[in-house]
Each structure stands twice: as C-alpha cells, then as structure tokens.
Amino acid sequence: MKKSIAALALAGTIALTGTAPAFAANYPAPPANAAVSDGVVGPGEAFTFSARGFFAGEPLIIRVTPGAAPAATGASIAGGASRSVPSKISVLLAAQEINATADAAGAVAIPLTISEPGTYTITATGVNSGFTSDPVTVTVAGEAAAALPNAGGSTGAGLANTGADSSLILWSLVGGGALVAGAASVVVVRRRANAEASA
Numbered sequence: 001m002k003k004s005i006a007a008l009a010l011a012g013t014i015a016l017t018g019t020a021p022a023f024a025a026n027y028p029a030p031p032a033n034a035a036v037s038d039g040v041v042g043p044g045e046a047f048t049f050s051a052r053g054f055f056a057g058e059p060l061i062i063r064v065t066p067g068a069a070p071a072a073t074g075a076s077i078a079g080g081a082s083r084s085v086p087s088k089i090s091v092l093l094a095a096q097e098i099n100a101t102a103d104a105a106g107a108v109a110i111p112l113t114i115s116e117p118g119t120y121t122i123t124a125t126g127v128n129s130g131f132t133s134d135p136v137t138v139t140v141a142g143e144a145a146a147a148l149p150n151a152g153g154s155t156g157a158g159l160a161n162t163g164a165d166s167s168l169i170l171w172s173l174v175g176g177g178a179l180v181a182g183a184a185s186v187v188v189v190r191r192r193a194n195a196e197a198s199a
Contacts, residue, residue: 033051033052033053033133033134034049034050034051034052034122034123034124034133034134034135034136035049035050035051035136036048036049036050036122036136036138037049037050038138039136039137039138039139040138040139040141041114041138041139041140041141042140042141042142043114043115043116043117043140043142044113044114044115045113045140046111046112046113047111047112047113047138048109048110048111048112049062049109049110049112049122049124049136050107050108050109050110051107051108051123051124051133052105052106052107052108052133053106053107053131053133054102054106054107054108054124054126054129054131055102055106055126055128055129056102056103056104056105056106057101057102057103057104058101058102058106058126058127058128058129059099059100059101059102059126059127059128060099060100060101060102060108060124060125060126060127061097061098061099061100061124061125061127062097062098062099062100062108062110062112062122062123062124063095063096063097063098063122063123063124063125064095064096064097064098064112064114064120064121064122065095065120065121065122065123066095066116066118066119066120067118067119067120067121098110098112100124102126108124114138114140115140116140117140117141117142118139118140119137119138119139119140120137120138120139120140121135121136121137122135122136122137122138123135123136
C-alpha cells in the first residue's frame with residue numbers, strides 16, 4: 001500500500017511540475033494604466049489623455065512624441081515628366097513635454113490638442129517616483145480621417161493571452177503520461193501483492 005501511495009504521489013508531482021512553467025506567462029494581463037478618449041482625431045481636435053499609478057500630488061511630465069506623418073502624393077514635375085513627387089515631406093518634430101500634477105488618487109486627466117497630422121505616442125512620467133505610464137497612440141488624421149478603420153480609443157495594452165501555448169500542451173501530455181504510468185505501476189504492485197498473499 002505504501003508503494004502505491006508513493007507511486008501516485010510521484011506521478012502527480014511529475015504531472016503538476018510539468019505544467020507549472022506554462023502558467024508563468026503574464027496572465028491575466030495587467031490593466032492598462034493610461035488611455036486616451038479617442039485614438040483618431042482631426043488636427044486641432046481635443047481629446048483627453050489619462051494616466052494613473054503615481055504618488056498623490058506628484059509633479060508629472062506628459063511627453064508627446066511624434067512618429068511618421070502620413071505621406072501625401074503631390075503634383076507631377078514640370079516639363080511633362082510622368083514622375084510624381086511628394087507635395088509634403090515628412091519631418092519628425094521634437095517630442096513636446098507638458099507639466100501636470102497628479103490628483104489625490106495619483107491619477108491625471110488632461111485635454112490635449114495636436115495640430116499636425118501624424119501618429120503620436122503619449123506617456124506620463126512621475127518626477128518623484130520615476131514611474132512611466134504605458135504608451136498610448138493617437139493618430140491625427142487630415143481629410144482622410146473618415147476612411148481610417150477602428151477609429152475608437154486606444155488603451156495602449158495588448159490583448160490578454162487566453163489560449164494554450166505549445167509548452168502547455170506538451171507538458172500536459174507528459175504529465176498525463178506520467179500519471180497513467182504511475183497508475184499502471186500501482187495496479188502491477190497490487191496484483192503482485194495479492195498473488196504473493198494468496199500463494
């Protein structure tokens with residue numbers, strides 16, 4: 001009987017130990033600590049950037065970093081050439097910094113406007129804590145704003161990993177096999193014990 005319990009305990013340990021690394025992924029995903037009220041806006045249109053996780057009353061630096069501006073097609077070259085050149089050359093501007101202060105709950109919500117079309121990344125950094133919020137993206141679209149898909153707000157966080165990955169499946173099979181092998185060894189040991197007792 002002691003051998004049976006030891007075999008089951010060993011099989012169970014192998015099964016549970018084998019699946020443990022699969023659960024080390026960041027599930028559930030941590031909640032986003034920054035968001036914007038609208039992910040696609042027109043030039044000069046106001047939107048709200050909010051972030052949390054700072055000290056109460058902490059001074060903050062809101063950083064708006066421009067990405068690539070949308071390319072515009074231009075007119076053809078004078079002289080009848082068939083090549084076209086851009087009428088607007090994308091120039092990356094320097095990041096802009098805005099001073100703000102966290103409220104008593106360690107959060108901030110400020111209205112922003114951006115006048116130049118392009119994609120911008122916004123973060124908030126606490127001066128005292130050094131904590132930087134998740135980056136969120138805002139697209140400032142010119143006349144083509146209505147044609148952009150998914151014009152909803154952006155939270156800056158990816159989807160939670162809710163599916164099984166290959167290591168989970170592999171370790172589950174290994175653990176299941178070890179459990180079956182342990183159960184088979186228990187049956188063999190019990191049959192031997194019964195055979196020896198009846199002999």
